[in-house]
Amino acid sequence: MTPTTREECAALDAADPLAPLREEFVLPEGVIYLDGNSLGALPRSTPGRVADMIEREWGQDLIRSWNTAGWWDKPRTLGAKVAPLVGADPDEVVVGDGVSANLFKVLIAALRMSDRSVVLGEAGNFPTDLYVTEGAVGLAGATQRRIDPDGPALGEALAAGDVAVVLLSHVDYRTGTLRDMPGITRTAHDHGALVVWDLCHSAGAVPIDLSGCGADFAVGCTYKYLNAGPGAPAFLYAARRHHPVVDQPLSGWHGHARPFDFTADYEPAPGVSRFLSGSQPLVADAALEASLDVWAKADMDLVRAKSLAMTDLFLRVTGEAGLVSATPLDHGRRGSQVALLQPEEGSGYPIVQALIERGVIGDFRAPDVMRFGFTPLYLRYVDVFDAATALVEVVRTGEWREERFAQRAQVT
Ligand SMILES: Cc1ncc(COP(=O)(O)O)c(C=O)c1O
Known part of the structure; x- marks a missing residue:
């Protein structure tokens, strides 16, 4: 069942068999990384x-x-x-x-x-x-x-x-x-x-x-x-x-x-x-x-189960706030990312930038998709909950309309 509160998410993390693998990665303080579908996080053993x-x-x-x-x-x-x-x-x-x-x-x-x-x-x-x-x-x-x-x-x-x-x-x-x-x-x-x-x-x-x-x-x-x-x-x-x-x-x-x-x-x-x-x-x-x-330490069936649970959670919180998904709701047709359609013309890029300023990293794919990747080896359910909540707030408050978020970087 998809959790509805942060406490329920924390309970899922406590019982998560993949949770120890998070320790294998370098994850910057204060960052929730939802872009591992573009560039994965650094394993601790790599350097x-x-x-x-x-x-x-x-x-x-x-x-x-x-x-x-x-x-x-x-x-x-x-x-x-x-x-x-x-x-x-x-x-x-x-x-x-x-x-x-x-x-x-x-x-x-x-x-x-x-x-x-x-x-x-x-x-x-x-x-x-x-x-x-x-x-x-x-x-x-x-x-x-x-x-x-x-x-x-x-x-x-x-x-x-x-x-x-x-x-x-x-x-x-x-x-x-x-x-x-x-x-x-x-x-x-x-x-x-x-x-x-x-x-x-x-x-x-x-x-x-x-x-x-x-x-x-x-x-x-x-x-x-x-x-x-x-x-x-x-x-x-x-x-x-x-x-x-x-x-x-x-x-x-x-x-x-x-x-x-x-x-x-x-x-x-x-x-x-x-x-x-x-x-x-x-x-x-x-x-x-x-x-x-x-x-080699990861069980792919566990990875899949957690991935679907995390994308379900993200889709539920953002869906309840009126954001529309381009990603299929059917588990059989869903990868490990969620693509949300920008709520209004030209809003996708600045929304993602405003979110990044809050420490939640996703990306934007032209012309209209805000993309969030879910990587079960190093993401927790509480991260997903916090990220979805932050996204909903960025949209609700309109903070993304501040001019600095519209400045396009070379890589989006
Ligand atoms: C589906 C797909 N194919 C290919 C590539 C990239 O190819 P390359 O590694 O040669 O840059 C990407 C990069 O994001 C991709 O998403």
Whole structure:
């Protein structure tokens, strides 16, 4: 049952099995952080792990660390740590490069596996997905078709029989809508299409079962719910059944079958490693390793249950005050964020700024959405209650109308 008072929230915190994990994070005094869906909080162990990587592995052991510290294999060992969070086997995931670059690799690879030439995407997807698709189809002589995946258009477009690849976000970055991964993957396969899932807003936010759904490819970031730090390396999933045939376009030496033979011709590595290209940011990998070691202690079913309870609470308090949600109320269609529509034209950005001044950090996504992310590893129910109450007050009092809140920063 959704709590109605702060005391009930405190009682839920006292009984919360995930509560001890909050101690694993650095959380600034006086801040309620509802932006972990954009940049996750810093694990306490990260600075020490990164310092060790720099001072010992690099400073003392120098180039020997490629072997002794496992630097060469980091894309695979970190991939194996991401795998349980996305329902994959350890040898189906590699970590490296960024989401945009990995998206390009899997899109071209998937197009090369098909004799069709349409990439079906969503009109409202995160812009990099749209732009990378545009670049990929341009190079491959294919075309991009954009639809609303939450209506009948998806099935209709697939029925046309010319779709090679479907690219969808598992959770919509703006509204927080969760897509039916098993159902959509099945329908796409029934119509002869491959599926690429963008997991940026679902990895660490909801339980994911890529293998169980029969997904083909997936990409995702580690700097949001997975807490690996700004610009942290991304991950890439390729189903094992595709490994022998898949052919990705950024064929670099880290994806070669025998990189230290230094041969002149490219021969792809046998497994998911063939998706690697060049040298990776190993300092950033150290930060990712620290955060994944925290995640290894988290039970994803508990994370999901707490996430839904927290978003229910936030939706109830803000809904009672008349704020309208763009996030589905249906648990089966909700990720781990709440998107509220700005109550009047031009009010969303300043409301979020006024809230930030009160110590509650969310963000604004143009044109009209106030976005709040819920991260069960380090948020308490009382935080959610206090944040929702502060938001309602900012709107009710009109304090957001003060001129200073309208000044747009570069990053919103
Ligand atoms: C759905 C989605 N895809 C991709 C990205 C970003 O890609 P990159 O890590 O290459 O900047 C984001 C960033 O917020 C995102 O929300």
